Amino acid sequence: MSYFKVQGVVLKVRNYSDYDKIITIFTDKFGKIDVLCNGARKTKSKVLHLTQQFCFGEYIISKGKDMYILNSGALNNSFQTLLTDYEKLMLGTYFLEFIDKSTEIESKNIYILALLLKTLYILESGVVNLKLLKVVFDFKLISLLGYTPQVIKCVICGNININNGLFSNEHGGIICSNCTNKKNLDNNEIKFFRIIRNIKLEELVKLNYDEKIIRKIEYLLKDYINYYLSIKLNTQDFINI
Numbered sequence: 001m002s003y004f005k006v007q008g009v010v011l012k013v014r015n016y017s018d019y020d021k022i023i024t025i026f027t028d029k030f031g032k033i034d035v036l037c038n039g040a041r042k043t044k045s046k047v048l049h050l051t052q053q054f055c056f057g058e059y060i061i062s063k064g065k066d067m068y069i070l071n072s073g074a075l076n077n078s079f080q081t082l083l084t085d086y087e088k089l090m091l092g093t094y095f096l097e098f099i100d101k102s103t104e105i106e107s108k109n110i111y112i113l114a115l116l117l118k119t120l121y122i123l124e125s126g127v128v129n130l131k132l133l134k135v136v137f138d139f140k141l142i143s144l145l146g147y148t149p150q151v152i153k154c155v156i157c158g159n160i161n162i163n164n165g166l167f168s169n170e171h172g173g174i175i176c177s178n179c180t181n182k183k184n185l186d187n188n189e190i191k192f193f194r195i196i197r198n199i200k201l202e203e204l205v206k207l208n209y210d211e212k213i214i215r216k217i218e219y220l221l222k223d224y225i226n227y228y229l230s231i232k233l234n235t236q237d238f239i240n241i
Helices: 080-084 086-102 110-125 130-144 187-198 201-206 211-229 234-238
Strands: 003-015 021-027 031-037 056-063 068-077 165-168 173-176
Touching (some): 003 068, 003 110, 021 086, 080 110, 086 110, 086 234, 110 130, 110 201, 130 187, 130 211, 187 211
Parallel strands (some): 031 068
Antiparallel strands (some): 003 021, 003 056, 021 031, 056 068, 165 173
16 A cells, blocks of 8 residues: 655545544645545544644545545644634634635645645734735635736736726726726725735735725625636635624
């Protein structure tokens, strides 16, 4: 039997039997996979600490008939401090659910794992406004999934100097005022779109922001994500930040 060593974050946990669990892990080598964890529901299980939602660790797995099987592992960070803060917990669960529902089984994308890990560490630290963190995560994840919104230039004429315009789901980005009479973005909102497109997560703590603009961009991105992915995120209804 072949064994594999992977690093990953537990996205989801389901009970499988009286004593077993199935966990969904987003890994570095295989992307999203389901892993059977024999005996993980027992209080004295040696893998109990590895099989909780949010856990980031190294997992030694083998390939079973229908799914992978957990053999052992080592925990890097449990992120269990998120459980003590409702707003952080709901937002963290949203991040996990978004990745779970927007990715296919065994579709490798190391950049999505890196995005998730950086976001969870920032969320745990509490140094960045939660709504800002969500908006940036949404933009970067939808981009990694292949649906990057065009916010640098007009999607119709290519104009870069845009003072106001329309953010269009159908066209996949911003349409300048020369190409449309409709408008839902002003100059400051366009600038903010461009900032979050290029900013690194570790730079968010230094970013000056306007909460009204964040709320506007969050609304537009939510609609954009629904347009391209058509997924229902249950945690979206519980986020109150």
